[in-house]
Amino acid sequence: MIEKRVSAKKKARELAKYLRxxxxxxxxxxxxxxxxxxxxxxxxxxxxxxxxxxxxxxxxKRYYEVVWKAKNF
Numbered sequence: 001m002i003e004k005r006v007s008a009k010k011k012a013r014e015l016a017k018y019l020r021x022x023x024x025x026x027x028x029x030x031x032x033x034x035x036x037x038x039x040x041x042x043x044x045x046x047x048x049x050x051x052x053x054x055x056x057x058x059x060x061k062r063y064y065e066v067v068w069k070a071k072n073f
Contacts, residue, residue, distance in 0.1 A: 022028070037044065
């Protein structure tokens with residue numbers, strides 16, 4: 001039988017209550033999460049960096065011609 005997880009919100013409240021005495025700042029919390037990931041052997045998936053579409057010179061010329069004609073209309 002699979003045990004049901006505690007909701008993330010509830011677990012966050014528990015952790016906040018536990019950590020409040022530490023008076024953590026952002027750098028502390030960031031380091032804490034990094035250590036948690038390594039302790040739980042959890043790897044962050046790399047998101048692929050997709051370059052934006054760059055139109056060819058001919059496509060740009062056609063675009064500006066259409067805009068110019070529409071403006072003069």
